[in-house]
Amino acid sequence: MPIEYINEPVEVRVDFCNRRVLPRAMSWNNRLYTVSHVNMVHSAHNGTSKLFFFSVSDDTNYFKLQLDTEHLEWRLVEMYSET
Secondary structure: OOEEEEEEEEEEEEEOOEEEEEEEHHHHHHOEEEEEEEEEEEEEOOOOEEEEEEEEEEOOOEEEEEEOOOOOOEEEEEEEEEO
């Protein structure tokens, strides 16, 4: 299955550990996805906003999450599923 570009707001549960944000679960489309791996984290700027991107996965899906630090908003940017 190819990458799906979603770009929708989502709710994300996180842990704070050693000055890092670690996504643990995401709620999207009335479904809860438990994050089992944080594969990569990087940041970028959009004007004055600093954006953090988290590549995360569960057992069968891969997600790219975006945290906008100016608006404190999470978005599901893209998704890939092996099923």
